[in-house]
Amino acid sequence: MRAGSACPDGTIAVIGGGASGVLVAAHLLRAARQPLDVVIVDSRAPLGAGVAYSTGDARHLVNSPSCEMSAFGDRPGDLIGWACAQGCEVARSDFVPRSLYGRYLSHVLAEARRHTNSASGLSWFREDVVALTRQSRPDGTAFVLGFAGGGHLDAGHVVIAVGPPSPRAPWSGDAELIGHPGLIEDPWGPRSLDRIGPKASVLLLGTGLTMVDVALTIAGGGTNERSLYARSRHGLLPLAHRTTPVEAWRGRLETAETxxxxxxxxxxxxxxxxxxxxxxxxxxxxxxxxxxxxxxxxxxxxxxxxxxxxxxxxxxxxHRMAPPVDAALTRLRQGGRLDVGPGRLLALSARGAKLRAQIGRARGDEVLDVDVVVNCTGATGGYPGGSRLLGQLVRTGLATVDELGLGLEVDEHGDLVGADGASDPGLHVVGWARRGQLLESTAIPEIRAQAERLARRLTGAHP
Ligand SMILES: Cc1cc2nc3c(=O)[nH]c(=O)nc-3n(C[C@H](O)[C@H](O)[C@H](O)COP(=O)(O)OP(=O)(O)OC[C@H]3O[C@@H](n4cnc5c(N)ncnc54)[C@H](O)[C@@H]3O)c2cc1C
Incomplete structure (x- = not known):
């Protein structure tokens, strides 16, 4: 199948090749009873890694034990078995490096492709989708995807698996600060932390898991003299996992009204x-x-x-820290390298090469003069964010943002609901964009379950 093919019967286009897109594609190929063309469209490589599993820093671990991170709900030992076959001894309660997990997802996709029936196929277009239109034609085409590079792709079904909106720094609207070399808006951008000097003072905005990753990387295991300050409104750090998994509580909560x-x-x-x-x-x-x-x-x-x-x-x-991550963070704090506390950014200004942050705290404001400020607030911007595709979907009424701006409006199956209030049985949403409906829709166990259900539904496989 080629871009622009006039023969899209059975084609399912998956927009986004992060963990969500790869899990959907793998489960579709495994469940297929009829010939099926699955096409992943994403300019980012490698498939499966997305932002979360692209890190090359071995201190960045997954935040769930390996028995919860399998790609298959009914085979909790799959990741462990694969890791052992690679020569890495991994126990059920271990937290593997995120880079290893990214490789596992690539393997899951490759295996699904290998096991699929010969008439089915998987392709990958390294493109960004900037437009999606409905175009019912007798040949079964229901949708046309437009690429940033100019081509297009016809499909019968489309899965939207585009992950969270890009990070938006608190200073992004301030014209005076644009281009300041000490500001890092997206800590996950390629080599974005490399420009921090070995003796720099660094303010990390946010105290969640992103801050923890960034602090571990830039503290460099004690190989530099950087001093780090982390501030957020609450100043709360993620709590730690136990070293052994805990049994789930057998109770059940009644729904509440407030x-x-x-x-x-x-x-x-x-x-x-x-x-x-x-x-x-x-x-x-x-x-x-x-x-x-x-x-x-x-x-x-x-x-x-x-x-x-x-x-x-x-x-x-x-969303807790793996025990070794917790231990490393504690060492940084106890060694005086990292100072974590509550405080709201009131103002940020340039002082030559330095930056002055005014932080509002309950017991009087704090002024921090630092060399670098890193935005660690995560995906704070709402949908559609800066995404051209999502902006176009909302403008044309094919999609609507949910009332709280957390994601896209979907029905009970995860099918996209348009401006007319009707859901489209050919447009499916997986992952972050379902937060408005589910709230918990960003981690592997939730994404895996969505991918498995969608694959069964689209292929007619039995539950
Ligand atoms: C730093 C970090 C660490 C995490 N650690 C864990 C963890 O340990 N355990 C866990 O369960 N969860 C973790 N998560 C949650 C994580 O969100 C999920 O596990 C998972 O990686 C989400 O995958 P995704 O495919 O939905 O999103 P993403 O990984 O963001 O992938 C989305 C993909 O869509 C592509 N895309 C977007 N728009 C378009 C477009 N218009 N056209 C084409 N392609 C497009 C992007 O290029 C990207 O590759 C972590 C998240 C982060 C950010």
Whole structure:
């Protein structure tokens, strides 16, 4: 099959070749009973890595034990088996390097291609999709994808797996700061941290998992003299995993009508289990699976309140650090290399080559003069963000942004809902863009389940 082919029967175009796109493609090929053409479109290489698994820093570990990171819901040992075959001894409770996990995803895709029936195929177009239009034709084409490079691709179904919006730094609207060499808007950009001098003072904006990764990289295992400050509104760091996996709590939460009730119910169960000698993490593990139900039961005003008041607390308990990462971060803090605290960025200005940050804190403002400021706030911008494709989909009414601006409006199957309020059975959404519907839709276990369900539905395979 070629770009612009007039014979798109059975073609499923997957926009985005990160973990979501690769898991969808692999599950489609494995489930296919009829000949199927799966086409992944993404300019980024290698397939599967996306931002999360592109890092070459071996200190960057996945944030779930290996038994939870398999590409297959019914084969939790798949990652472990593959890693052992590569000569890496990995136990169920180990947290593997993210670069290794990226290689695992490439392997999953290659294996799916190898096992697929001979009439099916997988192709990869290294392109960015900038437009998607509906164009029903008798040959079965339902959609045409337009590429930034000028070509196009016809498809019967389209899966939108484009990941989160690009990071947007707090200073991005400030014309005076544009181009300042000390500002790093996207820490995941190619070699973006390389320009930090060996004795630089560095302010990290954000105290979540992105900050943790960046701090470990730029502290360089003690091989330089950089001093690091991390600030966020709450100043909360992600909590750590236990070294051994915890059993999931066997209870179940009732749906709540307010954000306050919901937060209270989770806290009460966590306290009860701790009191009985258990671990709060087991409540989080169970509640995580119930999140879509609990979230969708809240009225929109309460969802908004939860995002404002409770999300950060949920995230530090839910998106935890691997124990070795926690230990490395603790060493940095105890050694005086990293200072973490609460504080809101009130103003940022250039002072020659330096930068002055004014930080609002409860006990009086703080002024930090630093050489470098790194945006570690993650995917803070809402949808459609800077994406040309998503902007076009919203403008043409093929897609709508959900009420809270977290993702795209979808129906119960994850099919895209347009401006007319109807869902399109040919347009499917996987991963981050379903946050408005599910809230928890960004990590491998959730993405894997979505990919498996979609593949079964599109191929007619039995559950
Ligand atoms: C630093 C980091 C670490 C993480 N660690 C973990 C972890 O340890 N465990 C875990 O479960 N989750 C982790 N996550 C969550 C992570 O989001 C998921 O695990 C997963 O990688 C998301 O994959 P994705 O394909 O949805 O998004 P992405 O990885 O962002 O991939 C999206 C892809 O879509 C492409 N794309 C976007 N727009 C277009 C377009 N218009 N045309 C063509 N292609 C397009 C992009 O180029 C990109 O390759 C981490 C996330 C980050 C950022």
């Amino acid at each position: 954000a306050r009730e919901l937060v209270r119910a989770i806290r009460v169960e966590a306290e009860k289990i701790e009191f009985a000698g258990g671990d709060w993490r087991s409540v989080v593990a169970t509640v995580r699976r119930q999140v879509p139900e609990l979230w969708s039961a809240l009225p929109v005003a309460e969802q908004r309140r939860l995002l404002r008041l409770g999300l950060r607390y949920w995230e530090v308990h839910r």
